[in-house]
Amino acid sequence: MIKNKPRTRTVMIILILALLAGTATWRIYNAQQQAALSIQPLAVTTAEARTTQKPNTLKLTGTVEGMTSAIISSRFAGKIDQILVEDGQAVQKGATLLTLDTIEMANAVRIAQNNVRQTEANLNTAQADYQRYNTLYAKNAVTKQQLESAEARLITSRTEVDNAYANLNNSQKQIEDGSILSPVTGVIANKAATIGQVVSPGAALLSVEQIDQVYVVVNVEQKDIALAKMGAAVTVNVDAYPDQTFTGTIAVINPVAGNESRMFRVKIKVDNANQLLKPGMFAQTTLTAGEPVTTLAIPRSAILTQKGLHYVYVATNHQAKKTLVETGDLIDNLMEVKAGLRPGMSVVIDNLDKIKDGDALLIEGGISQ
Numbered sequence: 001m002i003k004n005k006p007r008t009r010t011v012m013i014i015l016i017l018a019l020l021a022g023t024a025t026w027r028i029y030n031a032q033q034q035a036a037l038s039i040q041p042l043a044v045t046t047a048e049a050r051t052t053q054k055p056n057t058l059k060l061t062g063t064v065e066g067m068t069s070a071i072i073s074s075r076f077a078g079k080i081d082q083i084l085v086e087d088g089q090a091v092q093k094g095a096t097l098l099t100l101d102t103i104e105m106a107n108a109v110r111i112a113q114n115n116v117r118q119t120e121a122n123l124n125t126a127q128a129d130y131q132r133y134n135t136l137y138a139k140n141a142v143t144k145q146q147l148e149s150a151e152a153r154l155i156t157s158r159t160e161v162d163n164a165y166a167n168l169n170n171s172q173k174q175i176e177d178g179s180i181l182s183p184v185t186g187v188i189a190n191k192a193a194t195i196g197q198v199v200s201p202g203a204a205l206l207s208v209e210q211i212d213q214v215y216v217v218v219n220v221e222q223k224d225i226a227l228a229k230m231g232a233a234v235t236v237n238v239d240a241y242p243d244q245t246f247t248g249t250i251a252v253i254n255p256v257a258g259n260e261s262r263m264f265r266v267k268i269k270v271d272n273a274n275q276l277l278k279p280g281m282f283a284q285t286t287l288t289a290g291e292p293v294t295t296l297a298i299p300r301s302a303i304l305t306q307k308g309l310h311y312v313y314v315a316t317n318h319q320a321k322k323t324l325v326e327t328g329d330l331i332d333n334l335m336e337v338k339a340g341l342r343p344g345m346s347v348v349i350d351n352l353d354k355i356k357d358g359d360a361l362l363i364e365g366g367i368s369q
Helices: 002-036 103-138 144-177 222-227
Strands: 042-049 050-073 079-082 095-099 179-181 186-191 204-220 234-237 247-251 266-271 282-299 304-307 310-316 319-331 334-339 347-348 361-367
Touching: 042 144, 050 186, 050 266, 050 319, 079 266, 095 204, 095 304, 144 179, 179 304, 204 247, 222 282, 304 319
Parallel strands: 042 361
Antiparallel strands: 042 347, 050 204, 050 282, 079 095, 095 179, 186 204, 204 266, 234 247, 234 282, 247 266, 282 334, 304 310, 310 319, 310 347, 319 334
16 A cells, blocks of 8 residues: 555646646637637728818808897987887888877977967067168158167067077977887887886987898908908808808908908898898808819718817728828818828728727728718
């Protein structure tokens, strides 16, 4: 029995070594399998960077303004008696917007009328006196000085009558102005008046916006002002109607640049028969500046943005290479690329959230622009 112990120990060592070798082999195999899985190519679609024609346009953001914005106010102090309109209401030129209490003004008219009658009576008396003095002077019954005094009273009476009529006209005009009328056809806006309010001359009560036609006002930089020409066609878009494009023409070009911005104010006239464009809206305008230019572009879906920078994954030898690019304008569904790519390079357009730099790619298909 004692002789068999070395042999048993040897067998035990062999078994232990075999177990260790098996474990190591299994670990190596498992690592190889994991590595094989980790380099499994990712199926993607690519597109080539190609040249395309980009419209030569100038894009500017502007603000919609009414063709005419009439600020309504009173010519004199008074209390509002009636308000006949509300914000958004369409009105015609000459329509009554509001009225003022005219009792005091009516009294002023009566006083002015009485003054007219009194001065006319004085004038009649002065005329009769002058004629009488003139007759007596011809008979040497009065002095020349008395005749001249009678003539002076006649002239004064005529002046007083003229002043009385002027005062009466002013009083009657105030009565008329007690009904405040719309100076243009348009839409009521910014109504700040209330019944019973005592208003002062010139205080804004509301406005009437003429919006059958509107202006879209933009500011153009000095370097681009030569592109803005009177009568040039401009397309206009607003966020409120994303599927609709309005057409206008350049109607006003301010010849003087702003003191602070050094930009030129340009007005684009747009027909607005349906009154869809409202004063105060922001608008995006596009002005054709010349012939189309050739530029490099890729599908916009290939662009990946990180921390304000734009990247694409270039497919090179079935491997993804993360590449920084400088983008330009959007051309339909394409994005202009100013730097970072060359014509013919293939960029990945899908599964961008699953790709890392250096990943293996299985290119299942490509698209043409």
